Amino acid sequence: MSSMFFEDFQVGDSFTTPGKTITEAEILEFAFVYDPQPLHTNKVAAEKSDFAGLIASGFHTLSLSFSLFFRLRLLDEANLASPGMDEVRWLAPVRPEDTLHVVAEVTEVRPSKSQPDKGIIFMNHFTYNQRNEKVLSVHCMHRLRCRS
Amino acid sequence: MSSMFFEDFQVGDSFTTPGKTITEAEILEFAFVYDPQPLHTNKVAAEKSDFAGLIASGFHTLSLSFSLFFRLRLLDEANLASPGMDEVRWLAPVRPEDTLHVVAEVTEVRPSKSQPDKGIIFMNHFTYNQRNEKVLSVHCMHRLRCRS
Numbered sequence: 311m312s313s314m315f316f317e318d319f320q321v322g323d324s325f326t327t328p329g330k331t332i333t334e335a336e337i338l339e340f341a342f343v344y345d346p347q348p349l350h351t352n353k354v355a356a357e358k359s360d361f362a363g364l365i366a367s368g369f370h371t372l373s374l375s376f377s378l379f380f381r382l383r384l385l386d387e388a389n390l391a392s393p394g395m396d397e398v399r400w401l402a403p404v405r406p407e408d409t410l411h412v413v414a415e416v417t418e419v420r421p422s423k424s425q426p427d428k429g430i431i432f433m434n435h436f437t438y439n440q441r442n443e444k445v446l447s448v449h450c451m452h453r454l455r456c457r458s
Numbered sequence: 459m460s461s462m463f464f465e466d467f468q469v470g471d472s473f474t475t476p477g478k479t480i481t482e483a484e485i486l487e488f489a490f491v492y493d494p495q496p497l498h499t500n501k502v503a504a505e506k507s508d509f510a511g512l513i514a515s516g517f518h519t520l521s522l523s524f525s526l527f528f529r530l531r532l533l534d535e536a537n538l539a540s541p542g543m544d545e546v547r548w549l550a551p552v553r554p555e556d557t558l559h560v561v562a563e564v565t566e567v568r569p570s571k572s573q574p575d576k577g578i579i580f581m582n583h584f585t586y587n588q589r590n591e592k593v594l595s596v597h598c599m600h601r602l603r604c605r606s
Contacts, residue, residue, distance in 0.1 A: 344521040347528055369521040373492040376517055380495055394547040
């Protein structure tokens with residue numbers, strides 16, 4: 311897909327990413343640096359938890375999900391820094407060998423009042439596993455440049 | 459600090475983490491895997507951007523901030539998987555050699571109605587740089603076990 315600009319997005323547009331299989335090694339490595347809790351770093355402790363096994367850090371699932379979206383390269387030319395995101399919800403555990411993909415849907419397009427060459431698109435990003443269970447939901451803002 | 463349980467937290471409790479200096483190498487490495495946009499992976503392109511230089515991925519700042527908090531080890535025994543977070547706001551760019559720390563404040567404690575041995579604490583997590591500028595703000599839920 312080619313690079314898009316603010317005015318190219320319409321409410322209802324939907325983008326689906328390729329899948330990515332997350333490995334046990336990746337889960338352990340990410341968590342050891344960024345989320346060193348036993349559920350994510352220690353297989354023995356995780357086996358004894360309510361989840362009965364290792365699960366990915368929510369920050370890992372979140373980062374991986376957005377990496378899939380950014381790899382579509384839709385926003386490469388237009389993207390400015392994002393103001394933020396809302397309603398981040400971890401809905402189901404992510405386990406080693408799960409294969410995740412993202413569906414991102416435009417929910418609102420808002421031109422900037424003060425900067426006519428910029429605007430914000432609001433999107434729902436949903437991450438699904440190989441059983442089509444929704445594991446993550448995020449309402450995200452992307453601040454974009456206009457083409458003109 | 460020692461491990462805490464749901465009933466140990468009170469509204470108004472505040473926890474400050476040690477600082478961590480983020481390096482250019484870390485910014486480039488994280489972004490190449492998780493947020494491969496030119497602002498975060500390409501020094502030449504980033505120099506020409508509105509930010510006039512490389513800035514960290516927001517997902518990097520977010521993950522690093524929570525890693526500082528988890529390293530306080532307050533939640534090691536009590537923490538269950540978090541339902542989510544709200545109002546994630548990236549307020550200022552994070553650049554190579556910035557030193558970040560987090561202040562986390564309890565805003566609400568909510569016992570579970572259905573599970574009397576569990577509850578959720580709501581916290582504001584604020585990340586500051588070495589000039590005490592707030593670079594990130596997050597309203598987060600932590601689902602915790604009770605001690606008893």
